[in-house]
Amino acid sequence: MKRLKRYIKLYKTYLERAIKSRLEYKKDAIIGIISFLITNVTSFASLMFIVQSIPSLNGWTMYELGFLYGFSMIPRAIDHLLTDSLWYIGYWYVKNGLIDRFLIRPVNSLFQVIAEVFQPEAIGEAIVGVALLVMCGSKISIHWSFANVVLLIVASLFGAAIFTAIKLITCSIAFWTKRSGQLMSTAYNFADFSKYPIKIYHPVIKFIMTFILPFGLVISIPIEVVLRGGYNAVVISIAIIFVASILSLLGYSIWNMGLKRYESSGS
Amino acid sequence: MFRRYKAFMKTGILNIFAYKFNIFSWLLVVASSLLCLFFLWAAVFNNSPVDIINGFTFKEIISYTIIVNIFGFTMGGGETTDVITDEIQNGQIAMSLIKPISYRLRFVFSTLGGLLASDLIVGFPLLIVSTILLTFNGFMTIESPANFIIMLIFFLVAQVIAKMLFDVIDYIFGLISFYTMASFGLNQIKEVVTNFLSGMLIPIAFFPEWMANIINYLPFVGMAQNPALIYLGKMSVSEALISIGMQILWLIILETxxxxxxxxxxKIVTIQGG
Known part of the structure; x- marks a missing residue:
C-alpha cells in the first residue's frame, strides 16, 4: 500500500516533468496534435468516400461504420498518450544500450520507462474518436443498457491495456534481437483491421483478431454488441478483462526475462 | 555543370543503399495494410449493385492500390526537408551557402540519385513481380505490348517529374525552417495531406464531385494517382500527355x-553556433 502511494506520487512527478518537457516546444506539440487529427480525418474521409457508393457494408450503415471507426481510436489514443516510450525500446534503446539509467534507480524499470514520456499528439486521435462517436452515435439506435455502457468503458480502458501489452511483448523481443521496431509496427498496425466490421474478413484473420492480436475483441466485438446485440455484454466484458490481464502479465514477464539478458553497449 | 553535382547524386544513391530505408519493415507494414484494404474493397464490391464503381472494377482497384503503394515507396524517403532543417539547427548552413553551387540544384541531384537507387532495389523488382502476378491472375490486362511500352515510357517520365514535385515541396517546407528552426510536425502534416490529395489512399474519382473537380487541377494528382493510372493503362495517350503536361506546369510554378x-x-537566415 505504501509502495503504491509512493508510485502514484512518483508518477505525478514524472508526468509533470514529461508534460513540461513537451510544452517547452509548444508550437511543436500543437502541430503534432493537429497532424494526428488530420491523419485520422483523412483516413476516415477515405472510408466514407468508399462506402458512399454502396447502400451498406454487410448491413452496416455509414453512421454505424463511423461509430465503430470513432471507437477504434479511443483505446489506441489512451495507449498512445501514456506508453509511447515503448517504441523507443524496440527501435533504439536496447540497440544503443540506453536502458542502463533505468536499472540503476531504485524504482521499477518498466514504470520509469513508461512514466518518462507523455504524448500530447494522442489528443488529436482522441478528438477525432470522440467527435465521431458523438456525431454518428446520435444518428443511430444504440442499446444504452447499463451492461453496454460498462462494456464500452471496459473495452476502452482494458483495450488500451491490450494495445500496451502487445507493444510491451513485441518491444521486449529487442532484448534478444537488439531491435524489434519492425515487429512492433507490424503487430500494432494490425489494429487498423479493427476499424472495419470484423465480418468482412477471412476466417483466419477473424481468428487472429479475436485470439492472437485481440484488437477485434476490444473494438469490433463490443461495438457489434452495442449496435446489434448477439453476444452477452457481461461475458464480453469479462473476456476483455481476462485477456488484457493475461497479455499484460505475459508482457511483463517477457520484459523481466529480457532485462536479465540485457547488456549495455560498449561505449 | 553536371559534373559539379555528380557527387550529390552519388550521395543520394548511397543514402538509400546504406541506411535510409528499412525495406523489410516497409514491406511488412504495406502488406498488412494491403490485406486489410483488399477485404474492405471486396466487401464494398460485394455490397454494390453494380460491378463498376466510379470507373473501377474490383480487379482494377486492387491493381491500383498495389501499384500506387509501390509508387509511393519510390517517392518516399526524400531527405531534403530534414537536411535543410538540420543545417539550420547546427549552423552548417553557412558553409553550404558560401560554396559555389546552387543550394537548390544540390538537392535536385541527390533526390534523383535517391529515386534511381530506390527504383533499382525495390521499385522495379516489385513492379515487375506484381505486374506479372496481376496480369497472370487476370487483375491487370495488357491490351497490346506496343501500347504497354508507350505507357511504360510515359510512366517513367511521369515518375521522374513526380519525384521532382515531391522534392520541391520538401524544399519549400525545408525553407520554412529558416523561420521556425524546426519542421517535424509540419513535415508530418505535409505527408498526410499529400497522401490524401495525391490519391495514395483511394483514387480521386471516389471523392465527392466538387472536391475531385478541384483536386484534379492541383499538383498532387501528378504525384501518385496519375502516374499509377498511366502504368495501369487506364489513360489514353492524349490523357497521359495532358497529365504529364500538368505535372510540368506545376513543377515550373512550384520551382518559381x-x-x-x-x-x-x-535574408533572414540565422546562423546558429559557429
Whole structure:
C-alpha cells in the first residue's frame, strides 16, 4: 500500500516533468496534435468516400461504420498518450544500450520507462474518436443498457491495456534481437483491421483478431454488441478483462526475462 | 555543370543503399495494410449493385492500390526537408551557402540519385513481380505490348517529374525552417495531406464531385494517382500527355515560388553556433 502511494506520487512527478518537457516546444506539440487529427480525418474521409457508393457494408450503415471507426481510436489514443516510450525500446534503446539509467534507480524499470514520456499528439486521435462517436452515435439506435455502457468503458480502458501489452511483448523481443521496431509496427498496425466490421474478413484473420492480436475483441466485438446485440455484454466484458490481464502479465514477464539478458553497449 | 553535382547524386544513391530505408519493415507494414484494404474493397464490391464503381472494377482497384503503394515507396524517403532543417539547427548552413553551387540544384541531384537507387532495389523488382502476378491472375490486362511500352515510357517520365514535385515541396517546407528552426510536425502534416490529395489512399474519382473537380487541377494528382493510372493503362495517350503536361506546369510554378521564397528566406537566415 505504501509502495503504491509512493508510485502514484512518483508518477505525478514524472508526468509533470514529461508534460513540461513537451510544452517547452509548444508550437511543436500543437502541430503534432493537429497532424494526428488530420491523419485520422483523412483516413476516415477515405472510408466514407468508399462506402458512399454502396447502400451498406454487410448491413452496416455509414453512421454505424463511423461509430465503430470513432471507437477504434479511443483505446489506441489512451495507449498512445501514456506508453509511447515503448517504441523507443524496440527501435533504439536496447540497440544503443540506453536502458542502463533505468536499472540503476531504485524504482521499477518498466514504470520509469513508461512514466518518462507523455504524448500530447494522442489528443488529436482522441478528438477525432470522440467527435465521431458523438456525431454518428446520435444518428443511430444504440442499446444504452447499463451492461453496454460498462462494456464500452471496459473495452476502452482494458483495450488500451491490450494495445500496451502487445507493444510491451513485441518491444521486449529487442532484448534478444537488439531491435524489434519492425515487429512492433507490424503487430500494432494490425489494429487498423479493427476499424472495419470484423465480418468482412477471412476466417483466419477473424481468428487472429479475436485470439492472437485481440484488437477485434476490444473494438469490433463490443461495438457489434452495442449496435446489434448477439453476444452477452457481461461475458464480453469479462473476456476483455481476462485477456488484457493475461497479455499484460505475459508482457511483463517477457520484459523481466529480457532485462536479465540485457547488456549495455560498449561505449 | 553536371559534373559539379555528380557527387550529390552519388550521395543520394548511397543514402538509400546504406541506411535510409528499412525495406523489410516497409514491406511488412504495406502488406498488412494491403490485406486489410483488399477485404474492405471486396466487401464494398460485394455490397454494390453494380460491378463498376466510379470507373473501377474490383480487379482494377486492387491493381491500383498495389501499384500506387509501390509508387509511393519510390517517392518516399526524400531527405531534403530534414537536411535543410538540420543545417539550420547546427549552423552548417553557412558553409553550404558560401560554396559555389546552387543550394537548390544540390538537392535536385541527390533526390534523383535517391529515386534511381530506390527504383533499382525495390521499385522495379516489385513492379515487375506484381505486374506479372496481376496480369497472370487476370487483375491487370495488357491490351497490346506496343501500347504497354508507350505507357511504360510515359510512366517513367511521369515518375521522374513526380519525384521532382515531391522534392520541391520538401524544399519549400525545408525553407520554412529558416523561420521556425524546426519542421517535424509540419513535415508530418505535409505527408498526410499529400497522401490524401495525391490519391495514395483511394483514387480521386471516389471523392465527392466538387472536391475531385478541384483536386484534379492541383499538383498532387501528378504525384501518385496519375502516374499509377498511366502504368495501369487506364489513360489514353492524349490523357497521359495532358497529365504529364500538368505535372510540368506545376513543377515550373512550384520551382518559381520556391526560388523567390529562397531569396526572401536567405535574408533572414540565422546562423546558429559557429
Amino acid at each position: 515560388f520556391a526560388h523567390f521564397f529562397y531569396l526572401k528566406a536567405i
